[in-house]
Amino acid sequence: xxxxxxxxxxxxxxxxxxxxxxxxxxxxxxxxxxxxxxxxxxxxxxxxxxxxxxxxxxxxxxxxxxxxxxxxxxxxxxxxxxxxxxxxxxxxxxxxxxxxxxxxxxxxxxxxxxxxxxxxxxxxxxxxxxxxxxxxxxxxxxxxxxxxxxxxxxxxxxxxxxxxxxxxxxxxxxxxxxxxxxxxxxxxxxxxxxxxxxxxxxxxxxxxxxxxxxxxxxxxxxxxxxxxxxxxxxxxxxxxxxxxxxxxxxxxxxxxxxxxxxxxxxxxxxxxxxxxxxxxxxxxxxxxxxxxxxxxxxxxxxxxxxxxxxxxxxxxxxxxxxxxxxxxxxxxxxxxxxxxxxxxxxxxxxxxxxxxxxxxxxxxxxxxxxxxxxxxxxxxxxxxxxxxxxxxxxxxxxxxxxxxxxxxxxxxxxxxxxx
Amino acid sequence: xxxxxxxxxxxxxxxxxxxxxxxxxxxxxxxxxxxxxxxxxxxxxxxxxxxxxxxxxxxxxxxxxxxxxxxxxxxxxxxxxxxxxxxxxxxxxxxxxxxxxxxxxxxxxxxxxxxxxxxxxxxxxxxxxxxxxxxxxxxxxxxxxxxxxxxxxxxxxxxxxxxxxxxxxxxxxxxxxxxxxxxxxxxxxxxxxxxxxxxxxxxxxxxxxxxxxxxxxxxxxxxxxxxxxxxxxxxxxxxxxxxxxxxxxxxxxxxxxxxxxxxxxxxxxxxxxxxxxxxxxxxxxxxxxxxxxxxxxxxxxxxxxxxxxxxxxxxxxxxx
Numbered sequence: 001x002x003x004x005x006x007x008x009x010x011x012x013x014x015x016x017x018x019x020x021x022x023x024x025x026x027x028x029x030x031x032x033x034x035x036x037x038x039x040x041x042x043x044x045x046x047x048x049x050x051x052x053x054x055x056x057x058x059x060x061x062x063x064x065x066x067x068x069x070x071x072x073x074x075x076x077x078x079x080x081x082x083x084x085x086x087x088x089x090x091x092x093x094x095x096x097x098x099x100x101x102x103x104x105x106x107x108x109x110x111x112x113x114x115x116x117x118x119x120x121x122x123x124x125x126x127x128x129x130x131x132x133x134x135x136x137x138x139x140x141x142x143x144x145x146x147x148x149x150x151x152x153x154x155x156x157x158x159x160x161x162x163x164x165x166x167x168x169x170x171x172x173x174x175x176x177x178x179x180x181x182x183x184x185x186x187x188x189x190x191x192x193x194x195x196x197x198x199x200x201x202x203x204x205x206x207x208x209x210x211x212x213x214x215x216x217x218x219x220x221x222x223x224x225x226x227x228x229x230x231x232x233x234x235x236x237x238x239x240x241x242x243x244x245x246x247x248x249x250x251x252x253x254x255x256x257x258x259x260x261x262x263x264x265x266x267x268x269x270x271x272x273x274x275x276x277x278x279x280x281x282x283x284x285x286x287x288x289x290x291x292x293x294x295x296x297x298x299x300x301x302x303x304x305x306x307x308x309x310x311x312x313x314x315x316x317x318x319x320x321x322x323x324x325x326x327x328x329x330x331x332x333x334x335x336x337x338x339x340x341x342x343x344x345x346x347x348x349x350x351x352x353x354x355x356x357x358x359x360x361x362x363x364x365x366x367x368x369x370x371x372x373x374x375x376x377x378x379x380x381x382x383x384x385x386x387x388x389x390x391x392x393x394x395x396x397x398x399x400x401x402x403x404x405x406x407x408x409x410x411x412x413x414x415x416x417x418x419x
Numbered sequence: 420x421x422x423x424x425x426x427x428x429x430x431x432x433x434x435x436x437x438x439x440x441x442x443x444x445x446x447x448x449x450x451x452x453x454x455x456x457x458x459x460x461x462x463x464x465x466x467x468x469x470x471x472x473x474x475x476x477x478x479x480x481x482x483x484x485x486x487x488x489x490x491x492x493x494x495x496x497x498x499x500x501x502x503x504x505x506x507x508x509x510x511x512x513x514x515x516x517x518x519x520x521x522x523x524x525x526x527x528x529x530x531x532x533x534x535x536x537x538x539x540x541x542x543x544x545x546x547x548x549x550x551x552x553x554x555x556x557x558x559x560x561x562x563x564x565x566x567x568x569x570x571x572x573x574x575x576x577x578x579x580x581x582x583x584x585x586x587x588x589x590x591x592x593x594x595x596x597x598x599x600x601x602x603x604x605x606x607x608x609x610x611x612x613x614x615x616x617x618x619x620x621x622x623x624x625x626x627x628x629x630x631x632x633x634x635x636x637x638x639x640x641x642x643x644x645x646x647x648x649x650x651x652x653x654x655x656x657x658x659x660x661x662x663x664x665x666x667x668x669x670x671x672x673x674x675x676x677x678x679x680x681x682x683x684x685x686x687x688x689x690x691x692x693x694x695x696x697x698x699x700x701x702x703x704x705x706x707x708x709x710x711x712x713x714x715x716x717x718x719x720x721x722x723x724x725x726x727x728x729x730x731x732x733x734x735x736x737x738x739x
């Protein structure tokens with residue numbers, strides 16, 4: 001992560017910020033309802049969207065706000081943007097602010113792109129002259145030159161977002177607040193956004209970035225804040241935040257073991273049954289999530305119903321795309337596993353270094369008769385899943401420890417790039 | 420405007436860093452920079468104006484045609500057929516111009532107030548995404564209506580000159596008359612825009628109310644007729660209970676009628692702009708001091724509208 005020079009006065013300071021929404025249980029929208037029941041006060045349910053949030057963002061810092069849907073991250077961004085007032089606490093913002101919130105910046109659908117860009121520049125604090133001067137830059141950045149006189153309602157959603165993002169970054173803001181920009185736009189435009197982020201970071205602009213994409217969080221942010229149910233869970237290095245995020249996200253559902261016979265996907269002749277399967281980390285614990293790089297052991301307890309000779313136990317670890325990332329079988333290591341009597345219980349274990357890419361995995365165990373491995377005794381899947389956490393999703397299915405080097409080739413000698 | 424009321428318990432807390440200014444205040448009705456406020460209001464109004472202009476085939480013709488058509492219908496049915504105002508009394512001189520002028524002024528009132536009702540609500544995507552002074556929205560509606568008014572007034576003046584109205588020194592009163600109209604309409608615009616966010620049936624209610632105001636101010640029915648009926652009722656041959664009611668409470672009803680600032684606006688327009696044969700608003704109110712009442716109503720409406728909008732502005736984004 002890039003290092004930052006620390007400055008004495010941070011451009012963004014939030015101190016014990018709390019925000020409560022009053023959500024009426026039964027919203028009375030008409031005067032008649034109010035007039036008929038003047039004494040019945042609408043009961044309001046208070047919904048605490050933010051509870052006692054404090055942080056500061058330094059000049060030139062790229063600050064991430066992460067959290068699940070409904071965790072309050074967008075509310076926090078709107079409070080920073082001054083769109084919502086806060087109930088308690090204070091926020092200081094120093095410098096010109098530009099916001100890009102929820103895939104748009106408030107365009108008028110009936111106006112042409114040009115007029116919208118000017119209007120938006122004025123809304124963000126430019127004088128009309130400045131705003132008009134910048135129109136061409138904005139349109140060019142958005143690559144919408146041919147469509148500048150087209151009404152916005154005739155724009156595709158991608159064009160819309162491109163224009164909105166271009167407007168947001170072109171107002172010369174000191175602070176840019178961005179909400180979920182990377183969810184949209186094609187790869188080329190996303191790359192362009194990232195280039196802009198890098199440039200702004202180099203220019204000591206301050207960027208606050210709301211996301212649930214841990215990859216971009218790791219890639220860009222110097223620090224990040226993780227929210228859950230309106231409370232600060234973690235404030236610190238992005239990779240720590242990413243780990244905690246994955247834990248929160250999957251932790252509740254992923255249990256470390258299971259004996260559930262889901263009934264589905266169960267096949268085979270039933271000469272033996274997998275009773276239970278679970279996962280252990282290197283300390284023999286059953287964790288909810290497993291960090292990359294540690295040794296993990298998947299275990300299955302099998303009970304034989306009849307006598308079976310030389311059965312083969314196999315493990316498939318499937319990722320979210322149902323691709324088998326790891327396949328291992330006892331057939332490889334010991335083809336003659338021995339003779340098991342009826343009623344005997346056997347523990348099968350599969351231990352390996354966790355090089356899986358961050359994400360959720362489903363293990364699948366099979367037990368087969370000697371031979372090709374196709375003659376199934378039992379098939380056990382879906383009983384549990386586990387989550388691998390890691391600093392960064394590079395996009396590969398596994399993260400093998402790869403030594404990467406780029407060395408300058410000596411002049412005249414062959415160019416060598418070791419990858 | 421109070422800005423310190425939101426965070427009483429943290430106000431004693433020291434500023435965490437030196438060099439920090441004041442904490443941000445969240446969304447408000449106004450901002451600290453009047454120029455930005457004006458640029459915004461003007462540009463929103465201008466864009467809407469352009470949309471109307473270029474939005475349809477005949478464009479701006481419709482904007483002028485609407486009041487003219489209304490004028491045509493009212494003139495034929497009320498003046499020519501029902502003989503309202505067309506009776507040939509001195510105060511009914513240039514009655515067509517009087518009628519058209521009042522219609523144009525009322526059109527402004529209608530556009531400014533009815534347009535403002537849904538204005539904040541309809542601009543949800545702006546309100547929820549950008550921090551800007553919320554008051555800009557209803558004021559832009561009023562400004563747009565004012566653009567239309569100025570264009571329509573050109574038509575009125577052409578019509579007046581063609582009809583034979585001679586230019587008078589009292590034409591200089593026009594800015595004052597328009598100021599009273601704008602202050603009253605703006606107050607209602609702010610009030611209605613803020614209330615609609617909470618009460619959705621403001622919209623149909625206001626439609627009805629503006630109809631009442633249309634007939635309850637001297638647009639079609641000249642003030643002289645109202646005065647005659649309320650202040651100097653002739654004993655009718657067969658007195659009905661309504662006649663008795665008018666006879667007993669005529670002065671009070673007239674007083675209430677004259678409280679409406681639009682009555683002053685329309686009547687003074689007729690007096691100062693069209694013909695001195697009609698009585699001035701001052702005369703109708705028994706002296707210039709009487710003008711303080713409708714002016715007071717307009718200013719009070721403005722203050723109330725401003726207060727209500729200002730109070731609700733911080734929460735508009737959440738309540739939409």
